Amino acid sequence: MKNFAIGVDLGGTNLRIAAVDDQGALVEKVTLGTKVSLGRDRVVDDMCQAIQHVLDKYNNSAKLLGIGIGVPGIIDMQTGLLRESPNLPDWADYPVRAEIEQRLKTVVILENDANVAALGENWLGAAKDFQDTAMLTLGTGVGGGLVLGRSIWRGMNGMAGEFGHTTVEPEGHPCGCGNRGCLEQYASATAVVRMAREAIAANSGSALARAANADAEFSAKSIYNLAIQGDEDARRIFRYVGRCLGIVLSAMVNSLNLPIYVIGGGVSSAWEMFSPSIFEELRERSMVYAATGPHDPQAKHTGASAHTKPGPGPKTIITRALLGSDAGLYGAARLPMVPEAKR
Numbered sequence: 001m002k003n004f005a006i007g008v009d010l011g012g013t014n015l016r017i018a019a020v021d022d023q024g025a026l027v028e029k030v031t032l033g034t035k036v037s038l039g040r041d042r043v044v045d046d047m048c049q050a051i052q053h054v055l056d057k058y059n060n061s062a063k064l065l066g067i068g069i070g071v072p073g074i075i076d077m078q079t080g081l082l083r084e085s086p087n088l089p090d091w092a093d094y095p096v097r098a099e100i101e102q103r104l105k106t107v108v109i110l111e112n113d114a115n116v117a118a119l120g121e122n123w124l125g126a127a128k129d130f131q132d133t134a135m136l137t138l139g140t141g142v143g144g145g146l147v148l149g150r151s152i153w154r155g156m157n158g159m160a161g162e163f164g165h166t167t168v169e170p171e172g173h174p175c176g177c178g179n180r181g182c183l184e185q186y187a188s189a190t191a192v193v194r195m196a197r198e199a200i201a202a203n204s205g206s207a208l209a210r211a212a213n214a215d216a217e218f219s220a221k222s223i224y225n226l227a228i229q230g231d232e233d234a235r236r237i238f239r240y241v242g243r244c245l246g247i248v249l250s251a252m253v254n255s256l257n258l259p260i261y262v263i264g265g266g267v268s269s270a271w272e273m274f275s276p277s278i279f280e281e282l283r284e285r286s287m288v289y290a291a292t293g294p295h296d297p298q299a300k301h302t303g304a305s306a307h308t309k310p311g312p313g314p315k316t317i318i319t320r321a322l323l324g325s326d327a328g329l330y331g332a333a334r335l336p337m338v339p340e341a342k343r
């Protein structure tokens with residue numbers, strides 16, 4: 001190994017640190033628990049100690065390209081402040097970058113975790129053959145990231161790519177961001193469980209209700225398991241997840257005309273349950289997808305796809321992520337290797 005970078009994935013549950021070389025090989029990975037309840041200074045202390053340990057191990061034999069850190073929440077790139085983070089509740093307006101740089105005595109690059117995952121998939125994952133990529137990460141919330149020309153599109157001050165807070169239901173469920181009816185309220189793991197509880201409230205004798213009573217950790221995974229067994233209530237929930245994703249993807253495809261859109265995060269394991277609805281909505285709602293999507297002789301041709309036929313030329317790809325939870329770790333390590341926005 002000649003050149004390496006350190007990538008950090010600071011999650012609400014796990015803190016992971018990796019040394020990755022400039023060819024994308026994972027050299028070392030350390031996983032720690034994030035001790036959120038002990039306060040932000042303790043979390044930053046733990047992180048910096050672990051980073052220092054990895055640095056000391058490789059610094060003499062290889063050249064450090066930099067340190068990238070993926071953080072859940074909205075970061076102000078100019079100030080290095082964490083503006084808003086649902087998973088790190090007492091971190092609002094905490095000068096996280098300055099605190100880390102002071103401890104490590106070197107510069108670090110902070111980036112939103114969903115942007116970092118998009119960069120990871122663009123470097124080594126599902127979108128590695130493409131310069132430009134958009135990604136949606138379906139986890140506790142719905143994250144979004146946009147990579148243009150192999151670099152993250154940050155916008156004016158680092159807040160771009162919040163596709164998860166696009167409205168899909170004008171009078172819908174209130175969202176943590178202050179809006180209502182955001183995609184996040186219909187396509188996250190949290191939303192899948194809430195929609196199941198709503199279905200149970202309407203029909204307490206259903207298989208869904210029995211599963212919720214029997215399962216102390218009734219989760220999106222439990223609902224997915226029912227869906228693959230053929231339970232109609234569970235299937236309806238995933239169809240709705242796909243429908244809402246399809247509505248937002250239609251707007252993204254129409255406005256961005258990118259070659260590839262990647263869907264990752266824990267809920268993407270239920271791909272076969274929700275993806276048919278995504279493609280139905282895209283064909284129905286997006287003229288750009290109708291013109292550039294793959295030809296499907298089985299599909300109903302209504303809406304946009306009745307109006308516009310697919311032509312020759314490059315196709316729009318909507319696909320699953322490949323790197324799983326490592327996307328964030330690889331993407332964070334990639335940050336020092338790609339041109340950075342001014343700070």
Ligand SMILES: [Zn+2]
Pocket residue numbers: 164165166175176177178179182184
């Ligand atoms: Zn929202």
